[in-house]
Amino acid sequence: MFTSLFIPGGTQEQHQWFNELERISSTPENAAALIEASAYIDVTALAEAMRTPTLVFHARDDARVPFDEGRKLAALIPSARLVPLESCNHLLLDTEPAWPQFLSEVRTFLGVPELGSSAQPHCFEAVGLTQREFEVLQLVAQGLDNRAIAAALGKSEKTVRNQVYAIFRKLGVRRRAEVIVRARNAGIADLST
Numbered sequence: 001m002f003t004s005l006f007i008p009g010g011t012q013e014q015h016q017w018f019n020e021l022e023r024i025s026s027t028p029e030n031a032a033a034l035i036e037a038s039a040y041i042d043v044t045a046l047a048e049a050m051r052t053p054t055l056v057f058h059a060r061d062d063a064r065v066p067f068d069e070g071r072k073l074a075a076l077i078p079s080a081r082l083v084p085l086e087s088c089n090h091l092l093l094d095t096e097p098a099w100p101q102f103l104s105e106v107r108t109f110l111g112v113p114e115l116g117s118s119a120q121p122h123c124f125e126a127v128g129l130t131q132r133e134f135e136v137l138q139l140v141a142q143g144l145d146n147r148a149i150a151a152a153l154g155k156s157e158k159t160v161r162n163q164v165y166a167i168f169r170k171l172g173v174r175r176r177a178e179v180i181v182r183a184r185n186a187g188i189a190d191l192s193t
Contacts, residue, residue: 005064006090014093047076054080055109057092057102064090094151103152128170136163140176141183 003010003018010018026034054077058070067084074082083105085098092102129137139149146164150157164176173179 007093008063009087009089009096010093043073044076047073048078050077050079052079053109055105056080056082057085057105058082059085059087059089059092059098061086061088062090063088094148099151129167133163133167133170136160137167137179137183138188140164140167141180141188143180 002022003015007014007018022031054074056070056074056077058065058067058074060067062070070084071082074080083101085092085102087093087096087098089096092098135153136149139152144152146157146160149155149164150160153160167179168174171179171182173182
């Protein structure tokens with residue numbers, strides 16, 4: 001039931017994954033208690049007190065939470081901007097048309113260069129990263145896996161895997177976490193700001 005509300009536009013494989021996640025992440029008793037408790041949560045006062053720039057994303061045809069609720073939340077937060085997404089999914093999938101809009105809005109909000117930007121720091125030019133490898137690096141730094149990177153860039157997963165391997169080799173690292181730390185230290189896709 002929850003899967004059909006959270007990702008009605010998902011594939012059979014995504015539905016199976018989400019069903020399994022639900023099964024292993026909570027007992028039926030805890031799930032029922034969480035659902036009941038969430039019915040009594042009121043964040044109105046907290047939302048009205050917020051003074052930070054805020055993006056509120058909401059799918060227009062969200063099967064879990066009506067779009068009007070996203071509109072109400074954005075109206076409560078003084079500095080919020082509502083970004084409607086053309087989707088029926090509560091959890092946005094990287095394969096749907098709203099995904100690139102979501103990424104673009106987040107990048108703009110955080111001040112992260114758009115893909116294809118020539119704003120490659122000299123420390124990465126010095127090791128010989130190509131512009132295409134730099135675009136992959138930007139997404140690795142945001143924590144995306146190879147599959148999500150492939151979808152965002154319109155490449156095959158194998159091509160992304162090869163480019164990630166080339167980045168590792170050129171940077172002299174062996175783990176993805178090392179790449180992320182180096183990229184974020186250089187100001188690429190710093191999601192903590």
